Amino acid sequence: MLQVVQVEKYYKKNKAVDGISFEVKAGEIFGLIGANGAGKSTTISMIATILKPDRGDILFEGTSIIKKPSVIRKDLGYVPQEIALYTTLTGLDNLLFWGNAYHVPKEKLSLRIKEISDMIGFDEGILKQKVSTYSGGMKRRLNIGAALLHQPKLVVLDEPTVGIDIVARNQILDAILKLKEMGITVIYCGHYMEEVEKICDRICMLHNGKVIDICNKEELLTNKEINLENRYLQKIGQANL
Ligand code: ATP
Numbered sequence: 001m002l003q004v005v006q007v008e009k010y011y012k013k014n015k016a017v018d019g020i021s022f023e024v025k026a027g028e029i030f031g032l033i034g035a036n037g038a039g040k041s042t043t044i045s046m047i048a049t050i051l052k053p054d055r056g057d058i059l060f061e062g063t064s065i066i067k068k069p070s071v072i073r074k075d076l077g078y079v080p081q082e083i084a085l086y087t088t089l090t091g092l093d094n095l096l097f098w099g100n101a102y103h104v105p106k107e108k109l110s111l112r113i114k115e116i117s118d119m120i121g122f123d124e125g126i127l128k129q130k131v132s133t134y135s136g137g138m139k140r141r142l143n144i145g146a147a148l149l150h151q152p153k154l155v156v157l158d159e160p161t162v163g164i165d166i167v168a169r170n171q172i173l174d175a176i177l178k179l180k181e182m183g184i185t186v187i188y189c190g191h192y193m194e195e196v197e198k199i200c201d202r203i204c205m206l207h208n209g210k211v212i213d214i215c216n217k218e219e220l221l222t223n224k225e226i227n228l229e230n231r232y233l234q235k236i237g238q239a240n241l
Helices: 040-047 091-101 106-120 136-146 166-181 193-199 217-222 228-240
Strands: 002-011 014-024 029-033 055-060 076-079 154-158 185-190 202-207 210-216
Touching: 002 040, 014 040, 014 055, 014 210, 029 040, 029 166, 029 193, 040 154, 040 185, 091 106, 091 136, 106 136, 106 166, 136 166, 166 185, 166 193, 185 193, 193 228, 202 228, 210 217, 210 228
Parallel strands: 029 185, 029 202, 076 154, 154 185
Antiparallel strands: 002 014, 002 055, 202 210
16 A cells, blocks of 8 residues: 655655665554654654655555655644644534645535544544543544544554543543544554553554565564564664664
């Protein structure tokens, strides 16, 4: 579905992404992990066409999104790390706003809002409350819901569980697994290893802007002596030699 080919990105002289390549297959949850500064956000910002690579290409269903960003935009749901909600508005008004921003046809929007609210566990009462009254976990769930209104084929989430409690975190992970059940492809960016291990089908490790490993769930399950965290630390050790 998505191919990242030899991509490089600089911020002035700082090479944030250093020739990375990986492929995301349709229907999978693809994890992108790495320490702070590894290049995760820069990579997904390029996939979301917010940033342009300096070198390399990114293909969505075979077409370059560098040359033609519109091919991915209508099929992409991007959930940024920062909450993109208007806190003085209600949850419902936020969904209406984002539905219009994503050009969801008016006649479809109420139904989509109902479907999304069910999925993120929001009833009518919650929807009518101002976002400023929501907990951190509720804001994160609504932030995800807003990115799903236009029925994207690919959803990219940038650290969606940062700063929330374990209950809210599990609700978000369940919502992500539901996306996969619905046939939606997910790129999940994070650094909580247990979460990534739990939900991702394949995992790509970034370190200093480079891919240091790509592994799948089966590999991790068959080799029980080494969990994702140990494997990651091992790979970082090798990369730093
Ligand atoms: P985090 O987990 O902290 O979000 P990350 O893996 O997402 O980290 P990036 O945010 O992509 O990593 O950062 C990669 C490198 O690029 C880092 O060295 C960072 O300091 C640098 N960088 C990121 N954004 C900018 C920017 N807007 N201007 C200059 N340098 C940047």
